[in-house]
Amino acid sequence: MNELETFLLQFGNLNSKQLDLVKSKTNPLELKKDAYFIEAGQLFDQVAFILHGILRICYYNNKGEEITKYFLHENRFLANPYKGEPMTEYIQAVTDCKLLVFHKKDWNELSQTIDSWDSMTSKIVQQALVEKLDRRSSLVTEDATTRYITFLEKFPNMVNQVPLSYVASYLGITQQSLSRIRKNIH
Amino acid sequence: MNELETFLLQFGNLNSKQLDLVKSKTNPLELKKDAYFIEAGQLFDQVAFILHGILRICYYNNKGEEITKYFLHENRFLANPYKGEPMTEYIQAVTDCKLLVFHKKDWNELSQTIDSWDSMTSKIVQQALVEKLDRRSSLVTEDATTRYITFLEKFPNMVNQVPLSYVASYLGITQQSLSRIRKNIH
DNA sequence: GAAATCGTTTACCATTTGGTAAAAAGCGAT
DNA sequence: ATCGCTTTTTACCAAATGGTAAACGATTTC
Numbered sequence: 515m516n517e518l519e520t521f522l523l524q525f526g527n528l529n530s531k532q533l534d535l536v537k538s539k540t541n542p543l544e545l546k547k548d549a550y551f552i553e554a555g556q557l558f559d560q561v562a563f564i565l566h567g568i569l570r571i572c573y574y575n576n577k578g579e580e581i582t583k584y585f586l587h588e589n590r591f592l593a594n595p596y597k598g599e600p601m602t603e604y605i606q607a608v609t610d611c612k613l614l615v616f617h618k619k620d621w622n623e624l625s626q627t628i629d630s631w632d633s634m635t636s637k638i639v640q641q642a643l644v645e646k647l648d649r650r651s652s653l654v655t656e657d658a659t660t661r662y663i664t665f666l667e668k669f670p671n672m673v674n675q676v677p678l679s680y681v682a683s684y685l686g687i688t689q690q691s692l693s694r695i696r697k698n699i700h
Numbered sequence: 701m702n703e704l705e706t707f708l709l710q711f712g713n714l715n716s717k718q719l720d721l722v723k724s725k726t727n728p729l730e731l732k733k734d735a736y737f738i739e740a741g742q743l744f745d746q747v748a749f750i751l752h753g754i755l756r757i758c759y760y761n762n763k764g765e766e767i768t769k770y771f772l773h774e775n776r777f778l779a780n781p782y783k784g785e786p787m788t789e790y791i792q793a794v795t796d797c798k799l800l801v802f803h804k805k806d807w808n809e810l811s812q813t814i815d816s817w818d819s820m821t822s823k824i825v826q827q828a829l830v831e832k833l834d835r836r837s838s839l840v841t842e843d844a845t846t847r848y849i850t851f852l853e854k855f856p857n858m859v860n861q862v863p864l865s866y867v868a869s870y871l872g873i874t875q876q877s878l879s880r881i882r883k884n885i886h
Numbered sequence: 887g888a889a890a891t892c893g894t895t896t897a898c899c900a901t902t903t904g905g906t907a908a909a910a911a912g913c914g915a916t
Numbered sequence: 917a918t919c920g921c922t923t924t925t926t927a928c929c930a931a932a933t934g935g936t937a938a939a940c941g942a943t944t945t946c
Contacts, residue, residue, distance in 0.1 A: 581841050595830050636822035643829035644781050650836045654872040655767050657904095658933075677893065686840040691933055693895050843934095844903075864924065877903055879925050888946090895940070902933070910925065916918085 517589055518563050518614060526634040535627060540614040545569075545607040551592075552605045558594040559618040565589075567611030568675055570684075573603040582684040584646060585672060591638055608676045658687045659695050703775055704749050704800060712820040721813060726800040731755075731793035737778075738791045744780040745804040751775075753797030754861055756870075759789040768870040770832060771858060777824055794862045839872060845881050847871045 518540070519533055528536070543562070545551060551569060552558050564586060571584045583603060586592055592613075594601065625631040652664050662685060666673060673681060682692040704726070705719055714722070729748070731737060737755060738744050750772060757770045769789060772778055778799075780787065811817040838850050848871060852859060859867060868878040 575841055583837065595826060632819060633822075636819075636826070639826060640781060640822070640829065643826065643833060647829060647833050647836060650833060650840065651769065653840045654836065655761055655869070679893075683841070688934060689894075690896085690935080694933085697895080863922095874904060875924075876905080876926085880903090883925080889944100890946090891942100891944070893940105893942080895938105897938080898936090900933105900935080902931105904929105904931070906928090906930100908925105908927080910923105912923070913921085915920085 517565055521563070521589055521591075522634065525637045526630045528628065528630075532628050536624060539616050539620040539624065541616075543613040543615045545611040545613065547607055547610050549607045550604060551607065551611075551613070552601055554602060554604045555600050557598075558601050560593075561616045561618060561621045562592040563590075563614040563616075564592060565612040565614060567613075568608040568672065569605055569611060570608050570676070570680060571603050571605050580683065582680045584649075585669060585676065585680075585684065587669070587672070591642060593639065593642075595639065595643065608680065653686060658685065658691060659698070661685045661687075662692065662695050663699070703751055707749070707775055707777075708820065711823045712816045714814065714816075718814050722810060725802050725806040725810065727802075729799040729801045731797040731799065733793055733796050735793045736790060737793065737797075737799070738787055740788060740790045741786050743784075744787050746779075747802045747804060747807045748778040749776075749800040749802075750778060751798040751800060754794040754858065755791055755797060756794050756862075756866060757789050757791050766869065768866045770835075771855065771862065771866075771870065773855070773858070777828060779825065779828075781825065781829065794866065844871065844873045844877055845885070847873075848878065848881050849885070 518537065522528060522533070522536065540563070545567070551562070554573070566588050568588075569586045569592070570582045571586065572580055572582050575581050585608070586605075592605070621635075625635075649668065653661055656664065662681075665681065665685060678692055678696075679689045682689040685692065687695075704723065708714060708719070708722065726749070731753070737748070740759070752774050754774075755772045755778070756768045757772065758766055758768050761767050771794070772791075778791070807821075811821075835854065839847055842850065848867075851867065851871060864878055864882075865875045868875040871878065873881075
Protein backbone atom coordinates (compact mmCIF):
# COMPACT_ATOMS: atom_id res chain seq x y z
CA MET A 515 0.00 0.00 0.00
CA ASN A 516 2.92 2.26 0.76
CA GLU A 517 4.01 1.99 -2.84
CA LEU A 518 0.88 3.85 -3.88
CA GLU A 519 1.65 6.71 -1.48
CA THR A 520 5.20 6.98 -2.73
CA PHE A 521 4.02 6.99 -6.30
CA LEU A 522 1.36 9.65 -5.79
CA LEU A 523 3.64 11.96 -3.83
CA GLN A 524 5.88 12.24 -6.89
CA PHE A 525 3.14 14.19 -8.57
CA GLY A 526 2.05 16.58 -5.84
CA ASN A 527 1.60 17.02 -2.12
CA LEU A 528 -1.08 15.18 -0.20
CA ASN A 529 -1.48 15.28 3.57
CA SER A 530 -2.06 12.10 5.51
CA LYS A 531 -5.81 12.70 5.65
CA GLN A 532 -5.95 13.00 1.89
CA LEU A 533 -3.80 9.91 1.46
CA ASP A 534 -6.14 7.97 3.72
CA LEU A 535 -9.09 9.13 1.66
CA VAL A 536 -7.43 7.94 -1.54
CA LYS A 537 -6.55 4.63 0.04
CA SER A 538 -10.08 4.16 1.31
CA LYS A 539 -11.28 4.02 -2.30
CA THR A 540 -8.99 1.17 -3.30
CA ASN A 541 -10.09 -2.42 -3.69
CA PRO A 542 -7.36 -5.05 -3.57
CA LEU A 543 -7.40 -7.54 -6.42
CA GLU A 544 -5.22 -10.57 -6.95
CA LEU A 545 -4.86 -12.07 -10.39
CA LYS A 546 -3.43 -15.48 -11.09
CA LYS A 547 -1.00 -15.92 -13.96
CA ASP A 548 -2.84 -15.88 -17.32
CA ALA A 549 -6.05 -14.46 -15.80
CA TYR A 550 -7.69 -11.61 -17.67
CA PHE A 551 -8.11 -8.25 -16.01
CA ILE A 552 -10.16 -6.80 -18.84
CA GLU A 553 -11.38 -8.56 -21.96
CA ALA A 554 -11.88 -6.95 -25.34
CA GLY A 555 -15.29 -5.39 -25.83
CA GLN A 556 -15.78 -4.61 -22.16
CA LEU A 557 -16.00 -1.14 -20.73
CA PHE A 558 -12.92 -0.37 -18.68
CA ASP A 559 -14.29 1.97 -16.03
CA GLN A 560 -11.57 1.39 -13.48
CA VAL A 561 -8.15 2.69 -12.62
CA ALA A 562 -5.66 0.22 -11.21
CA PHE A 563 -2.31 0.51 -9.51
CA ILE A 564 0.03 -2.44 -9.92
CA LEU A 565 1.52 -3.43 -6.58
CA HIS A 566 3.21 -6.55 -7.85
CA GLY A 567 3.50 -8.58 -11.03
CA ILE A 568 3.50 -8.09 -14.79
CA LEU A 569 0.53 -7.61 -17.09
CA ARG A 570 0.29 -7.19 -20.81
CA ILE A 571 -2.02 -5.33 -23.16
CA CYS A 572 -2.89 -7.36 -26.24
CA TYR A 573 -4.93 -7.41 -29.40
CA TYR A 574 -5.35 -9.51 -32.51
CA ASN A 575 -3.96 -8.01 -35.70
CA ASN A 576 -5.55 -8.32 -39.13
CA LYS A 577 -3.84 -11.68 -39.67
CA GLY A 578 -5.41 -13.05 -36.50
CA GLU A 579 -2.11 -13.09 -34.65
CA GLU A 580 -2.06 -12.18 -30.99
CA ILE A 581 0.09 -9.09 -30.49
CA THR A 582 1.49 -7.96 -27.15
CA LYS A 583 1.35 -4.19 -27.32
CA TYR A 584 2.76 -3.34 -23.90
CA PHE A 585 4.08 -4.84 -20.75
CA LEU A 586 3.05 -3.18 -17.50
CA HIS A 587 4.99 -3.68 -14.31
CA GLU A 588 4.73 -2.79 -10.67
CA ASN A 589 4.31 0.75 -9.38
CA ARG A 590 2.46 1.80 -12.49
CA PHE A 591 -1.11 2.83 -13.12
CA LEU A 592 -3.35 1.08 -15.54
CA ALA A 593 -6.15 3.07 -17.13
CA ASN A 594 -7.97 3.54 -20.40
CA PRO A 595 -7.14 6.80 -22.15
CA TYR A 596 -9.96 6.18 -24.63
CA LYS A 597 -12.58 7.29 -22.15
CA GLY A 598 -15.96 5.66 -22.32
CA GLU A 599 -15.18 3.47 -25.30
CA PRO A 600 -15.23 -0.32 -25.00
CA MET A 601 -11.77 -1.86 -25.02
CA THR A 602 -10.39 -3.00 -28.34
CA GLU A 603 -7.59 -4.65 -26.42
CA TYR A 604 -7.49 -7.04 -23.53
CA ILE A 605 -5.34 -7.00 -20.44
CA GLN A 606 -3.92 -10.20 -19.06
CA ALA A 607 -1.75 -11.12 -16.08
CA VAL A 608 1.56 -12.55 -17.26
CA THR A 609 2.61 -13.44 -13.72
CA ASP A 610 0.60 -13.55 -10.50
CA CYS A 611 -0.40 -9.95 -9.79
CA LYS A 612 -1.57 -7.80 -6.93
CA LEU A 613 -3.51 -4.68 -7.87
CA LEU A 614 -5.29 -1.83 -6.14
CA VAL A 615 -8.41 -1.02 -8.10
CA PHE A 616 -10.43 2.22 -8.04
CA HIS A 617 -13.85 2.53 -9.55
CA LYS A 618 -13.57 5.32 -12.11
CA LYS A 619 -16.41 7.12 -10.36
CA ASP A 620 -14.60 7.11 -7.01
CA TRP A 621 -11.36 8.10 -8.71
CA ASN A 622 -12.96 11.11 -10.39
CA GLU A 623 -14.87 12.17 -7.27
CA LEU A 624 -11.64 12.56 -5.35
CA SER A 625 -11.21 15.89 -7.13
CA GLN A 626 -14.14 17.23 -5.10
CA THR A 627 -12.20 16.86 -1.86
CA ILE A 628 -8.62 17.09 -3.10
CA ASP A 629 -7.98 20.32 -4.96
CA SER A 630 -4.82 19.14 -6.66
CA TRP A 631 -6.27 15.77 -7.70
CA ASP A 632 -7.07 16.67 -11.30
CA SER A 633 -3.71 18.22 -11.91
CA MET A 634 -1.93 15.28 -10.30
CA THR A 635 -3.81 12.66 -12.25
CA SER A 636 -3.39 14.42 -15.55
CA LYS A 637 0.36 14.56 -14.90
CA ILE A 638 0.33 10.83 -14.20
CA VAL A 639 -1.55 10.08 -17.40
CA GLN A 640 0.70 12.33 -19.46
CA GLN A 641 3.84 10.80 -18.07
CA ALA A 642 2.55 7.32 -18.80
CA LEU A 643 1.65 8.26 -22.37
CA VAL A 644 5.01 9.88 -23.00
CA GLU A 645 6.76 6.80 -21.69
CA LYS A 646 4.71 4.47 -23.88
CA LEU A 647 5.41 6.69 -26.85
CA ASP A 648 9.14 6.60 -26.25
CA ARG A 649 9.13 2.84 -25.98
CA ARG A 650 7.03 2.47 -29.06
CA SER A 651 9.11 4.89 -31.09
CA SER A 652 12.30 2.98 -30.55
CA LEU A 653 10.62 -0.06 -32.06
CA VAL A 654 10.10 1.52 -35.46
CA THR A 655 13.41 2.60 -36.89
CA GLU A 656 15.83 0.17 -35.31
CA ASP A 657 16.61 -3.33 -36.51
CA ALA A 658 15.36 -6.33 -34.59
CA THR A 659 18.60 -7.01 -32.71
CA THR A 660 18.83 -3.43 -31.47
CA ARG A 661 15.17 -3.52 -30.46
CA TYR A 662 15.78 -6.63 -28.38
CA ILE A 663 18.84 -5.14 -26.69
CA THR A 664 16.90 -1.96 -25.92
CA PHE A 665 14.12 -4.10 -24.48
CA LEU A 666 16.59 -5.88 -22.20
CA GLU A 667 17.89 -2.53 -20.97
CA LYS A 668 14.50 -0.93 -20.39
CA PHE A 669 12.98 -4.01 -18.76
CA PRO A 670 15.71 -5.81 -16.86
CA ASN A 671 14.62 -9.24 -15.61
CA MET A 672 11.40 -9.09 -17.61
CA VAL A 673 12.78 -11.52 -20.18
CA ASN A 674 13.10 -14.15 -17.46
CA GLN A 675 9.52 -13.73 -16.34
CA VAL A 676 7.50 -13.64 -19.55
CA PRO A 677 7.24 -16.14 -22.44
CA LEU A 678 9.53 -15.24 -25.31
CA SER A 679 6.61 -15.44 -27.71
CA TYR A 680 5.14 -12.40 -25.95
CA VAL A 681 8.42 -10.56 -26.23
CA ALA A 682 8.70 -11.41 -29.93
CA SER A 683 5.29 -10.01 -30.78
CA TYR A 684 6.02 -6.94 -28.66
CA LEU A 685 9.17 -6.38 -30.71
CA GLY A 686 7.28 -6.94 -33.96
CA ILE A 687 9.14 -10.07 -35.00
CA THR A 688 8.46 -13.81 -35.04
CA GLN A 689 9.43 -16.07 -32.21
CA GLN A 690 11.94 -17.81 -34.48
CA SER A 691 13.65 -14.54 -35.32
CA LEU A 692 13.92 -13.67 -31.64
CA SER A 693 15.42 -17.05 -30.91
CA ARG A 694 18.00 -16.51 -33.66
CA ILE A 695 18.83 -13.05 -32.33
CA ARG A 696 19.29 -14.36 -28.80
CA LYS A 697 21.65 -17.04 -30.12
CA ASN A 698 23.76 -14.49 -31.98
CA ILE A 699 24.09 -12.19 -28.99
CA HIS A 700 25.38 -14.72 -26.47
CA MET B 701 -7.70 32.70 -36.43
CA ASN B 702 -11.17 31.21 -36.41
CA GLU B 703 -9.61 27.76 -36.68
CA LEU B 704 -8.12 28.22 -33.23
CA GLU B 705 -11.51 29.05 -31.73
CA THR B 706 -13.13 26.05 -33.35
CA PHE B 707 -10.36 23.82 -32.11
CA LEU B 708 -10.47 25.08 -28.53
CA LEU B 709 -14.25 24.85 -28.26
CA GLN B 710 -14.01 21.10 -28.85
CA PHE B 711 -12.43 20.80 -25.44
CA GLY B 712 -14.65 23.04 -23.31
CA ASN B 713 -16.74 26.16 -23.28
CA LEU B 714 -15.20 29.60 -23.54
CA ASN B 715 -17.17 32.81 -23.83
CA SER B 716 -16.22 35.45 -26.36
CA LYS B 717 -14.33 37.48 -23.78
CA GLN B 718 -12.23 34.47 -22.86
CA LEU B 719 -11.64 33.65 -26.50
CA ASP B 720 -10.46 37.21 -27.08
CA LEU B 721 -8.09 36.89 -24.16
CA VAL B 722 -6.62 33.70 -25.56
CA LYS B 723 -6.26 35.24 -28.98
CA SER B 724 -4.56 38.30 -27.55
CA LYS B 725 -1.68 36.09 -26.42
CA THR B 726 -0.96 34.70 -29.86
CA ASN B 727 1.89 35.83 -32.07
CA PRO B 728 1.58 35.04 -35.76
CA LEU B 729 4.58 33.33 -37.30
CA GLU B 730 5.22 32.43 -40.91
CA LEU B 731 7.78 29.80 -41.79
CA LYS B 732 9.15 29.25 -45.24
CA LYS B 733 9.56 25.70 -46.52
CA ASP B 734 12.58 24.01 -44.92
CA ALA B 735 12.90 26.67 -42.18
CA TYR B 736 13.43 25.39 -38.67
CA PHE B 737 10.90 26.17 -35.97
CA ILE B 738 13.00 24.68 -33.19
CA GLU B 739 16.47 23.24 -33.42
CA ALA B 740 17.84 20.42 -31.29
CA GLY B 741 19.37 21.57 -28.02
CA GLN B 742 17.14 24.59 -27.69
CA LEU B 743 14.57 25.07 -24.98
CA PHE B 744 11.09 24.84 -26.44
CA ASP B 745 9.13 27.18 -24.19
CA GLN B 746 6.32 27.88 -26.61
CA VAL B 747 3.05 26.40 -27.67
CA ALA B 748 2.05 26.73 -31.29
CA PHE B 749 -1.13 26.20 -33.24
CA ILE B 750 -0.73 25.26 -36.88
CA LEU B 751 -3.01 27.38 -39.04
CA HIS B 752 -1.62 26.15 -42.32
CA GLY B 753 1.11 23.90 -43.64
CA ILE B 754 3.00 20.77 -42.65
CA LEU B 755 5.88 20.43 -40.21
CA ARG B 756 7.93 17.46 -39.16
CA ILE B 757 9.68 16.42 -35.95
CA CYS B 758 13.09 14.89 -36.61
CA TYR B 759 16.17 13.48 -35.00
CA TYR B 760 19.35 11.70 -35.96
CA ASN B 761 19.51 8.02 -35.04
CA ASN B 762 22.61 6.20 -33.83
CA LYS B 763 23.74 5.63 -37.43
CA GLY B 764 23.62 9.38 -38.13
CA GLU B 765 20.57 9.05 -40.35
CA GLU B 766 17.93 11.76 -40.23
CA ILE B 767 14.64 10.25 -39.04
CA THR B 768 11.26 11.91 -39.45
CA LYS B 769 9.39 10.97 -36.31
CA TYR B 770 6.10 12.74 -36.96
CA PHE B 771 4.31 14.89 -39.42
CA LEU B 772 2.17 17.70 -38.01
CA HIS B 773 -0.57 19.30 -40.01
CA GLU B 774 -2.98 22.19 -39.73
CA ASN B 775 -5.39 22.63 -36.84
CA ARG B 776 -3.04 20.91 -34.45
CA PHE B 777 -1.07 22.09 -31.48
CA LEU B 778 2.65 21.77 -31.24
CA ALA B 779 4.19 21.58 -27.78
CA ASN B 780 6.91 19.84 -25.85
CA PRO B 781 5.63 17.23 -23.43
CA TYR B 782 9.10 16.91 -21.90
CA LYS B 783 8.68 20.09 -19.93
CA GLY B 784 11.73 22.17 -19.29
CA GLU B 785 14.18 19.87 -21.02
CA PRO B 786 16.08 21.01 -24.11
CA MET B 787 14.81 19.46 -27.31
CA THR B 788 16.49 16.30 -28.49
CA GLU B 789 14.57 16.68 -31.73
CA TYR B 790 14.16 19.51 -34.16
CA ILE B 791 11.05 20.82 -35.85
CA GLN B 792 11.15 21.89 -39.46
CA ALA B 793 8.62 23.30 -41.90
CA VAL B 794 8.04 20.87 -44.75
CA THR B 795 5.86 23.33 -46.63
CA ASP B 796 5.29 27.05 -46.07
CA CYS B 797 3.54 27.34 -42.71
CA LYS B 798 1.44 29.79 -40.75
CA LEU B 799 1.49 29.38 -36.99
CA LEU B 800 0.05 31.08 -33.95
CA VAL B 801 2.63 31.02 -31.21
CA PHE B 802 2.08 31.43 -27.46
CA HIS B 803 4.87 32.00 -25.02
CA LYS B 804 4.66 29.17 -22.55
CA LYS B 805 4.42 31.71 -19.74
CA ASP B 806 1.38 33.42 -21.30
CA TRP B 807 -0.15 30.04 -22.08
CA ASN B 808 0.15 28.89 -18.48
CA GLU B 809 -1.05 32.19 -17.02
CA LEU B 810 -4.33 31.87 -18.86
CA SER B 811 -5.40 29.45 -16.13
CA GLN B 812 -5.49 32.38 -13.70
CA THR B 813 -8.35 33.99 -15.60
CA ILE B 814 -9.96 30.99 -17.26
CA ASP B 815 -11.03 28.39 -14.72
CA SER B 816 -11.35 25.57 -17.20
CA TRP B 817 -8.03 26.31 -18.94
CA ASP B 818 -5.96 23.64 -17.20
CA SER B 819 -8.51 20.93 -17.76
CA MET B 820 -8.93 21.94 -21.42
CA THR B 821 -5.24 22.01 -22.15
CA SER B 822 -4.55 18.72 -20.45
CA LYS B 823 -7.29 17.17 -22.57
CA ILE B 824 -5.65 18.61 -25.68
CA VAL B 825 -2.25 17.24 -24.71
CA GLN B 826 -3.68 13.84 -23.85
CA GLN B 827 -5.56 13.59 -27.10
CA ALA B 828 -2.46 14.50 -29.05
CA LEU B 829 -0.37 11.92 -27.22
CA VAL B 830 -2.96 9.19 -27.72
CA GLU B 831 -3.10 9.99 -31.42
CA LYS B 832 0.68 9.89 -31.77
CA LEU B 833 0.74 6.61 -29.92
CA ASP B 834 -1.84 5.08 -32.22
CA ARG B 835 0.06 6.16 -35.29
CA ARG B 836 3.31 4.92 -33.91
CA SER B 837 1.88 1.58 -32.83
CA SER B 838 0.66 0.71 -36.28
CA LEU B 839 4.20 1.12 -37.53
CA VAL B 840 5.63 -1.70 -35.44
CA THR B 841 3.83 -4.91 -36.22
CA GLU B 842 2.78 -4.41 -39.82
CA ASP B 843 4.91 -4.99 -42.89
CA ALA B 844 6.22 -2.06 -44.91
CA THR B 845 3.53 -2.18 -47.60
CA THR B 846 0.73 -2.15 -45.05
CA ARG B 847 2.41 0.70 -43.20
CA TYR B 848 2.54 2.75 -46.38
CA ILE B 849 -1.11 2.09 -47.19
CA THR B 850 -2.11 3.03 -43.65
CA PHE B 851 -0.08 6.20 -44.01
CA LEU B 852 -1.91 7.10 -47.21
CA GLU B 853 -5.25 6.58 -45.45
CA LYS B 854 -4.39 8.53 -42.32
CA PHE B 855 -2.72 11.39 -44.18
CA PRO B 856 -4.49 11.84 -47.48
CA ASN B 857 -2.65 14.25 -49.83
CA MET B 858 0.37 14.37 -47.55
CA VAL B 859 2.31 12.12 -49.89
CA ASN B 860 2.00 14.75 -52.60
CA GLN B 861 3.31 17.52 -50.39
CA VAL B 862 6.33 16.03 -48.69
CA PRO B 863 9.51 14.44 -50.08
CA LEU B 864 9.28 10.66 -50.21
CA SER B 865 12.56 10.39 -48.33
CA TYR B 866 10.78 11.90 -45.32
CA VAL B 867 7.93 9.46 -45.67
CA ALA B 868 10.35 6.53 -45.92
CA SER B 869 12.16 7.40 -42.72
CA TYR B 870 8.82 7.97 -40.99
CA LEU B 871 7.77 4.46 -42.01
CA GLY B 872 11.08 3.02 -40.86
CA ILE B 873 12.26 1.90 -44.30
CA THR B 874 14.74 3.13 -46.91
CA GLN B 875 13.75 5.36 -49.75
CA GLN B 876 14.49 2.55 -52.20
CA SER B 877 12.14 0.19 -50.39
CA LEU B 878 9.40 2.80 -50.45
CA SER B 879 9.91 3.33 -54.14
CA ARG B 880 9.65 -0.41 -54.74
CA ILE B 881 6.48 -0.60 -52.65
CA ARG B 882 4.89 2.28 -54.54
CA LYS B 883 5.70 0.54 -57.81
CA ASN B 884 4.08 -2.70 -56.69
CA ILE B 885 0.90 -1.02 -55.48
CA HIS B 886 0.05 0.89 -58.64
C1' DG C 887 7.65 -42.60 -14.32
C1' DA C 888 5.32 -42.21 -18.84
C1' DA C 889 2.56 -39.41 -21.61
C1' DA C 890 1.01 -35.19 -22.92
C1' DT C 891 1.51 -30.39 -23.30
C1' DC C 892 3.76 -26.13 -23.83
C1' DG C 893 7.66 -23.18 -24.77
C1' DT C 894 11.87 -22.76 -27.21
C1' DT C 895 15.31 -23.72 -30.56
C1' DT C 896 16.97 -25.17 -34.98
C1' DA C 897 16.98 -25.98 -39.93
C1' DC C 898 15.64 -25.08 -44.49
C1' DC C 899 14.14 -22.12 -48.00
C1' DA C 900 11.18 -18.17 -49.70
C1' DT C 901 10.42 -13.42 -49.23
C1' DT C 902 11.40 -8.92 -47.79
C1' DT C 903 14.38 -5.32 -46.95
C1' DG C 904 18.99 -2.95 -46.95
C1' DG C 905 23.22 -1.00 -49.30
C1' DT C 906 25.61 0.70 -53.18
C1' DA C 907 25.47 2.63 -57.40
C1' DA C 908 23.68 4.37 -61.49
C1' DA C 909 19.98 6.08 -64.39
C1' DA C 910 15.88 8.66 -64.99
C1' DA C 911 12.75 12.27 -63.92
C1' DG C 912 11.49 16.69 -62.09
C1' DC C 913 12.54 21.53 -61.28
C1' DG C 914 14.44 26.04 -60.99
C1' DA C 915 17.65 29.47 -62.83
C1' DT C 916 19.79 31.38 -66.58
C1' DA D 917 15.83 24.95 -74.34
C1' DT D 918 19.88 23.99 -71.56
C1' DC D 919 22.39 23.45 -67.53
C1' DG D 920 22.83 22.15 -62.82
C1' DC D 921 20.74 20.43 -58.89
C1' DT D 922 17.65 17.57 -56.28
C1' DT D 923 14.38 13.89 -56.01
C1' DT D 924 12.89 9.51 -57.34
C1' DT D 925 13.32 5.18 -59.56
C1' DT D 926 15.72 1.10 -60.98
C1' DA D 927 19.08 -2.61 -60.80
C1' DC D 928 22.02 -5.70 -58.58
C1' DC D 929 23.42 -8.37 -54.81
C1' DA D 930 23.91 -9.04 -49.67
C1' DA D 931 21.67 -9.39 -45.36
C1' DA D 932 17.73 -9.81 -42.42
C1' DT D 933 13.38 -11.66 -41.53
C1' DG D 934 9.27 -14.73 -42.30
C1' DG D 935 6.98 -19.37 -42.83
C1' DT D 936 6.78 -24.20 -42.32
C1' DA D 937 8.17 -27.99 -40.02
C1' DA D 938 10.66 -30.70 -36.95
C1' DA D 939 13.38 -31.46 -32.83
C1' DC D 940 14.44 -30.46 -28.24
C1' DG D 941 13.62 -29.28 -23.43
C1' DA D 942 10.93 -28.31 -19.49
C1' DT D 943 6.75 -28.72 -17.02
C1' DT D 944 2.39 -30.66 -15.94
C1' DT D 945 -0.90 -34.45 -15.59
C1' DC D 946 -2.31 -38.77 -14.83
